[in-house]
Amino acid sequence: MTIEVSQHGLMLEGKLLPLWSGTLHYWRLERSKWTKILDRVQDLGFEVVETYIPWSAHELTKGKFDFGQQKPTRDLPAFLELVQERQLKLLVRPGPHINAEITYFGYPRRVLELPECLSRSVDGDPVWMPVPPKMWPAPSYAAEAFYAEVGLWYDAVGAVLQPRLHPQGPIIAIQADNEFSNFFRTSPYDHDYHPDAITLYHRFLEQKYSSLDTLNALYGSSFASFTEVPPARECTAKEKSDLPYYLDWVEFREYYMQNALERLAGMLRQRGITGIPVFHNYPSGFDLPPNNYTRLEQIVDFQGPDMYPQRISYPALKSLAQFAAGLSRFPCIPEFSSGCWIWNPPVTLEDQKFTTPAMLMHGIKGINFYMLVERERWYGSPIARDGRARPGYTEFFKSFNATVKKLRLNELNKVAPALLLSNRDYERLQNATTLMDPVPLLMPDLLNPEEHCREDTFGFEDCIQMDAFLMDRALFWGLDGAKITFNSGNTEQPLEALQPYQLVLLPTFGFLAAPIQNKLVAYAQAGGTLVIGPRLPELTERMQPCTVLKDALGQGVKVAADLPVQEHSVGQGRVIWIQALLPRASRKNRPPATTELLHRIAELAGISRDYTADDPDLDTVLHQDQKTRVLFVANPTDHPKVALVKLRGAEALTDAESGERWEGRGEVEVPMPAYTVRILEVTHAG
Amino acid sequence: MLAENIQILDLDATHWSRLLKLVAGEFYPHRKKRPARPSLRIIHQGGKALKAVHSEKGVLRHFDFPGLDKLEDLARREGVKSIICLEHGAMRRFMHQVQSRLSLDGNMVEQGFEVYACLREEVLVRGFVRWPIRPLPEVKYSSVHTMLKMAVSALEPVVFVVFDDKHPDLSGLPILTSLILRMNKKHELDLLTTTDGLVPLGLKLQDWRKDYKNILLLVEQLWGKPFLGLFTDLNGITAFDAIPQPQQAKAFLEFEKNGTFIVEPFPLRLKMMMKMGGLMGKK
Numbered sequence: 001m002t003i004e005v006s007q008h009g010l011m012l013e014g015k016l017l018p019l020w021s022g023t024l025h026y027w028r029l030e031r032s033k034w035t036k037i038l039d040r041v042q043d044l045g046f047e048v049v050e051t052y053i054p055w056s057a058h059e060l061t062k063g064k065f066d067f068g069q070q071k072p073t074r075d076l077p078a079f080l081e082l083v084q085e086r087q088l089k090l091l092v093r094p095g096p097h098i099n100a101e102i103t104y105f106g107y108p109r110r111v112l113e114l115p116e117c118l119s120r121s122v123d124g125d126p127v128w129m130p131v132p133p134k135m136w137p138a139p140s141y142a143a144e145a146f147y148a149e150v151g152l153w154y155d156a157v158g159a160v161l162q163p164r165l166h167p168q169g170p171i172i173a174i175q176a177d178n179e180f181s182n183f184f185r186t187s188p189y190d191h192d193y194h195p196d197a198i199t200l201y202h203r204f205l206e207q208k209y210s211s212l213d214t215l216n217a218l219y220g221s222s223f224a225s226f227t228e229v230p231p232a233r234e235c236t237a238k239e240k241s242d243l244p245y246y247l248d249w250v251e252f253r254e255y256y257m258q259n260a261l262e263r264l265a266g267m268l269r270q271r272g273i274t275g276i277p278v279f280h281n282y283p284s285g286f287d288l289p290p291n292n293y294t295r296l297e298q299i300v301d302f303q304g305p306d307m308y309p310q311r312i313s314y315p316a317l318k319s320l321a322q323f324a325a326g327l328s329r330f331p332c333i334p335e336f337s338s339g340c341w342i343w344n345p346p347v348t349l350e351d352q353k354f355t356t357p358a359m360l361m362h363g364i365k366g367i368n369f370y371m372l373v374e375r376e377r378w379y380g381s382p383i384a385r386d387g388r389a390r391p392g393y394t395e396f397f398k399s400f401n402a403t404v405k406k407l408r409l410n411e412l413n414k415v416a417p418a419l420l421l422s423n424r425d426y427e428r429l430q431n432a433t434t435l436m437d438p439v440p441l442l443m444p445d446l447l448n449p450e451e452h453c454r455e456d457t458f459g460f461e462d463c464i465q466m467d468a469f470l471m472d473r474a475l476f477w478g479l480d481g482a483k484i485t486f487n488s489g490n491t492e493q494p495l496e497a498l499q500p501y502q503l504v505l506l507p508t509f510g511f512l513a514a515p516i517q518n519k520l521v522a523y524a525q526a527g528g529t530l531v532i533g534p535r536l537p538e539l540t541e542r543m544q545p546c547t548v549l550k551d552a553l554g555q556g557v558k559v560a561a562d563l564p565v566q567e568h569s570v571g572q573g574r575v576i577w578i579q580a581l582l583p584r585a586s587r588k589n590r591p592p593a594t595t596e597l598l599h600r601i602a603e604l605a606g607i608s609r610d611y612t613a614d615d616p617d618l619d620t621v622l623h624q625d626q627k628t629r630v631l632f633v634a635n636p637t638d639h640p641k642v643a644l645v646k647l648r649g650a651e652a653l654t655d656a657e658s659g660e661r662w663e664g665r666g667e668v669e670v671p672m673p674a675y676t677v678r679i680l681e682v683t684h685a686g
Numbered sequence: 687m688l689a690e691n692i693q694i695l696d697l698d699a700t701h702w703s704r705l706l707k708l709v710a711g712e713f714y715p716h717r718k719k720r721p722a723r724p725s726l727r728i729i730h731q732g733g734k735a736l737k738a739v740h741s742e743k744g745v746l747r748h749f750d751f752p753g754l755d756k757l758e759d760l761a762r763r764e765g766v767k768s769i770i771c772l773e774h775g776a777m778r779r780f781m782h783q784v785q786s787r788l789s790l791d792g793n794m795v796e797q798g799f800e801v802y803a804c805l806r807e808e809v810l811v812r813g814f815v816r817w818p819i820r821p822l823p824e825v826k827y828s829s830v831h832t833m834l835k836m837a838v839s840a841l842e843p844v845v846f847v848v849f850d851d852k853h854p855d856l857s858g859l860p861i862l863t864s865l866i867l868r869m870n871k872k873h874e875l876d877l878l879t880t881t882d883g884l885v886p887l888g889l890k891l892q893d894w895r896k897d898y899k900n901i902l903l904l905v906e907q908l909w910g911k912p913f914l915g916l917f918t919d920l921n922g923i924t925a926f927d928a929i930p931q932p933q934q935a936k937a938f939l940e941f942e943k944n945g946t947f948i949v950e951p952f953p954l955r956l957k958m959m960m961k962m963g964g965l966m967g968k969k
Contacts (some may be wrong), residue, residue: 103690113790122778125785133688135788135797190781234778342694342878346703379697386886390699390856435729435737435774438781450745454736466745 002275003172005301005330008365008410010172010277017172018410019332019365020401021048021091022372025100026079027057029375029385031072034082036387037373042086044382044394045401048172049083050091050368052098053161054106055153062110062149065156076160083170091279091368093175094157096139096150096264101341101377104136105129106178112136116145119183119192122233122438127191129183132343138183141260142197151267158271165276173276175334176264179283179306180257182290188250188431189234190438197256202226204255205248218244218542235433240459240511240543246432247425247541253290262299277301281334286323287490289431292424293327294492304328306335306370308347311354311675314636315587318362318619319476319488325363326419326487332366333359338397339371339380347380349392350675354636356400357677361621361632363414363487369397403656403679407630412623417607418486418503420475425491425513425541426468433465448473460510461535467581471507471534474582474594479505481590482598483612485621491516498523503605505531508549512537517548524552525571529605533565533578553577559604560597567604576601590616611682613643618672620645622682629682630656635672643670650685687834687869688794689876696883698864700855705863708848713862713920716928723767726760731774740764757817769817776813780804793874799827835873837959842913843868843905847881849894850920857885860894862920868909883908894919898948914956917948935963 004011009018022041029037041049058065058074068075083090098106111117119127119140126137139146166172185191206226209215215229216222220241223229232249236242265278280296280303287293296303304324309317324331336359337347359367374381382393404410430449433456453465479486489497491506491513498504504523517537524530536550553575556566564579583591602609611622611631618641619634631653635641645653645668652663653670656679662668663685670678704713711717722741728751729737735751752760757769783804788797806822808814838844843866850862861881868877881889884904891897898917905912918926918941925946929937939960941947 109790121781121785123782123785125782126788128785128788130801132794133692134690134790134794136790137788189778339699342697342702346699346706348699348703374696376693376695379702380699384882385695388886391858392856436777438778451739452737455747463747 003166003277005277007330009330012166012172016411017048017089018404019048019330020046020367020404020410021050021089022046022338022369022397023050023052023335024371024373024383025375026051026076027054027073029073029373031075031078033385033387034079037383038082038086038088040383040387040389041372042088043389044372044397045405046088046372046397048089048091049372050093050370051079052100052106052178053092053094053157054098054100054102055095055157056102056104056106056108058157059108059153063152065153067156067160076157077164080160080164080169080171084164088170089166089172090170091173091175092161092171093178094154094161094268095178096153097178097180099178103134105131107136107139109136111139111146111149114145114149117143117149118194119143120194120197121191122189122193124193127183127185138191140192140194140197141180142192142200142256143194144196147263147267150264154267154271158268158273162272165273171276173279173301174268174273175279175281176261176268176300177280179281180261181283182253182257184283185439186284186288186290186431187434187437187439188246188253188289189232192256193231198231200256200259201231201249201252202229204252205229208248208251232432234437235454237433237456237458240539243429243432243458244542247428250289250428250431253431254292254295257290258292258295258299261296265299279303279334281306286320287327287422287488288427292492293323294490297327297329302328302330302332304330304332304334304364304366307333307359308335308337308340308344309351309355310345310347311351311636314355314358314634317355317358321359321362321364322420322486322488325414325416326489327493330366331364332368333364334368335370336367338369338382339374339378341377342379349380349396353396354675354677357632357679358634358636360404360409360679361619361634361677363416363621365410372397399657407628407656407679407681408625409623409630409679412625412628412630414485414487415622415624416485416487417501417605418479418484418505418602419489419498419501420472420479420486421489421491421493421498421504421506422472423468423491423506423508423512423516425511426464426507426509430465430469462509462581464509464511467534468507468509470584471581474585474591475505475507475531475598477585477587477590478582478594478598481595481616482602483609483620484598484602484607491519495519495522498528499526501528502607503529503531503601507534508532508537509535510537511539511541511543512546512549513541514546514548517546520549521552521570524573524575527572529574529576529601530570531576531578531601534581536577549575559600560593562593563597565597574604576604610646610648613645615641615643617641618643631680631682632677633670633672633680634677635674638674640674641672643672644668645670652683652685653680654683655679656681687796687831687874689870689872689874690793692874692876692878694878696879698855698857698861698880698882700853701861701863701865701880701882704853705865708863708923711927714924714927716924724765725768725770726764726766728769728771729774730754730771736774740766754812754815757815761817769815771815771817773813776808779813780808783807793872795830795874796827799825799830831873834869837956838869838873839913839953840869840871840873841910843877843909845901845905845912845915845917847894847898847901847915847917848920848923849891849917853920855882857882857889859885859889859891861891866905866909877909879909895945895948898950902950912951914953915948915950917950918946922946932966935960935966939964 340347373383433454436452449469540546553568559565650665735749738746738749847864848862864881870876
């Protein structure tokens with residue numbers, strides 16, 4: 001590949017190109033306005049732009065396409081030329097799914113009228129997308145007939161794009177498909193039950209188990225062939241031995257997604273789209289089934305969640321950025337709100353002024369602003385569709401681009417000493433035991449598992465699918481209350497991903513896969529501090545005996561007076577076992593005992609408390625490299641506050657945007673208006 | 687009645703967000719925020735609760751469910767004002783009905799009516815139960831569409847503008863919010879926009895009571911001769927909102943008469959409908 005992906009951006013011939021970009025939709029803008037609009041985009045300080053390329057807008061009839069021969073707004077080659085002339089770089093997203101608030105999400109209607117191309121519900125019906133301005137049946141990403149249709153589109157668009165790839169042309173990355181999430185329908189028993197999807201399920205089982213005997217032994221079944229295994233249609237598990245079948249079904253749904261993206265990325269490469277990274281974006285921010293960031297990043301070169309936050313949703317925003325920072329090789333947001341579509345709650349300029357630096361604060365190193373230019377079905381961007389600059393918005397984007405360049409914010413490293421892990425198998429159990437099937441959209445992701453999962457224990461001591469979530473939230477808000485900067489991760493990550501952290505935390509229950517138990521022990525043995533609990537797992541995810549983690553623990557020493565917590569030396573490090581479910585916690589309810597416990601654990605792990613603010617509502621995160629230190633301070637409340645920031649001796653904090661400066665020895669007071677993120681350069685005083 | 691190719695464009699961001707606030711009552715000092723009423727959501731199967739979520743207490747594990755016939759007692763026991771019960775499996779039945787009946791031929795409102803019909807069926811078999819019980823009336827798309835055809839002309843925009851000096855929009859004009867809508871020949875909504883699209887055509891405003899005519903002229907130039915125009919200011923719309931709903935039709939005519947509202951054009955058929963509505967409101 002001539003373009004490499006780094007954790008700070010894209011490397012073009014060894015030179016770092018930060019990914020601060022923005023979207024415009026050429027085909028929705030008057031052809032005569034393209035030049036003026038691209039000039040405006042450059043005036044804002046952007047060097048990279050992004051566009052979807054909609055199949056439905058370019059296809060005239062099956063296999064026949066218009067790239068400007070008939071309609072000037074479809075003149076994709078001319079658009080690419082204009083981008084090239086301005087020495088802008090370009091990200092392209094040719095679908096087939098693009099959403100883009102287009103009716104049918106970019107699929108030609110004729111494809112949605114082909115029954116063999118459509119996804120099937122558990123009852124064999126087409127699966128309808130309830131999105132304005134019209135509901136339509138979703139295609140199946142397992143259907144061979146669908147891929148044959150996509151191939152025609154990729155043939156045509158690939159021929160236009162291939163000669164214009166970097167370094168000959170402006171295109172520096174391509175997105176395979178868009179917002180893959182089974183069309184926001186993430187319940188496991190909703191769809192896709194297309195015959196080709198069932199074939200794919202059987203292939204998955206065969207790849208996973210190789211031997212039918214292994215599968216039969218695990219499922220307690222007597223199938224004569226993998227093709228006899230029926231797809232799961234609802235969860236009727238009663239005992240722990242029933243669970244592997246359902247966990248496999250949820251894992252298959254992840255595999256379905258991986259297979260689709262791998263196939264589409266491969267189809268693009270077959271058409272000569274090589275040498276540039278392939279990327280992807282997710283509508284559901286969190287790394288929950290069917291998303292599997294760790295496995296998907298083996299298929300695409302970079303990826304990230306989309307987000308359209310209002311400033312009141314700061315906790316969700318922070319959590320999302322922490323996931324991206326903990327899981328991605330290049331933590332970026334492929335779609336971040338710059339304006340909004342009318343079916344969504346409005347995202348205002350005031351929201352953007354707060355949420356944009358907040359994303360950087362929590363570890364995001366690249367943002368594509370969606371959209372920089374308004375168009376039909378979109379409002380609130382810095383440039384109107386006729387090229388007018390929107391006052392207020394323009395100043396914001398100019399200032400943002402100047403600040404990120406001046407401080408090289410994408411090159412600095414977020415100082416996060418802790419990693420909060422979630423266990424993929426518990427998340428699969430949550431997905432498998434949902435009562436919210438087959439709909440609604442994203443409901444398993446939006447509701448907490450306690451509100452949508454079955455309450456069965458399946459013979460374990462705990463209701464794992466619910467209690468794992470409660471323990472995770474208790475640790476999350478405990479870390480937050482104790483002012484320990486952290487990222488979020490997943491047990492599918494390799495040991496090397498855990499090792500940079502001084503502290504790793506994972507809720508553990510009755511079962512935990514053997515490789516994960518081994519990985520956690522290895523992390524502690526190498527000197528890390530590992531927090532687990534409330535249970536020591538004694539089974540694997542296949543419900544086979546495994547006590548690796550339990551066996552690694554030596555004699556325990558009590559850590560906290562009020563809570564049953566023990567410290568165990570393991571190799572050069574330690575394991576801290578919290579032996580009971582921690583008290584329920586939320587943003588509004590952070591139990592002091594948990595905060596105290598996390599303070600104590602931070603001490604044991606040797607975590608520094610510099611640059612924290614005293615107020616429990618205020619957040620601080622330090623980013624640094626050899627030359628520069630930048631402290632982000634956020635006030636996510638609706639009233640002004642003063643942050644008393646701890647310093648390392650005599651230091652000064654200078655606001656990168658306003659130029660205000662505060663000096664102090666040991667600590668300094670910084671005024672924080674309501675809903676503000678200050679980006680403060682840290683230097684020696686005087 | 688939503689066109690497949692509806693154009694939603696030139697939305698001034700301030701107009702749109704303020705319009706939503708206006709609808710939500712956030713601009714009206716007389717509106718008081720109602721405190722949330724405690725409620726209960728239950729998923730049940732075979733007479734047992736699989737899940738119970740209280741809006742204030744959160745998840746109630748191992749919930750004792752007395753059955754669908756004793757919801758009033760249950761509401762009293764749990765201190766809630768409303769209960770929604772979903773039979774596990776009802777959603778799948780409902781989705782099967784919906785997904786097997788929907789068609790690409792209808793517009794989204796037509797599709798929505800199909801969904802509503804399926805919802806009514808599921809309520810009738812008590813798959814979905816709401817307490818206190820509120821029957822879902824049978825409503826047909828064709829009836830609603832016919833009424834709309836009678837009320838509004840096709841291809842002629844409807845213009846709504848609220849002026850306010852204290853809330854300039856993105857172009858610096860004294861417009862709190864605006865909305866311009868139009869139906870196509872099939873009486874489906876095919877345009878949703880604001881006055882922002884008129885700015886490049888030279889829209890300027892000094893005195894809205896005179897200059898509203900500029901808006902009408904520019905709308906005609908861009909989108910066709912308006913069918914209806916309603917112009918007022920924040921005081922006017924606030925005063926109107928304070929009037930109880932049954933009396934609003936009558937009040938509308940009075941506001942038009944005393945100049946609080948400028949309604950131009952004001953089609954006769956709408957005036958007649960307002961008068962009839964006013965009489966009904968009196969009763």
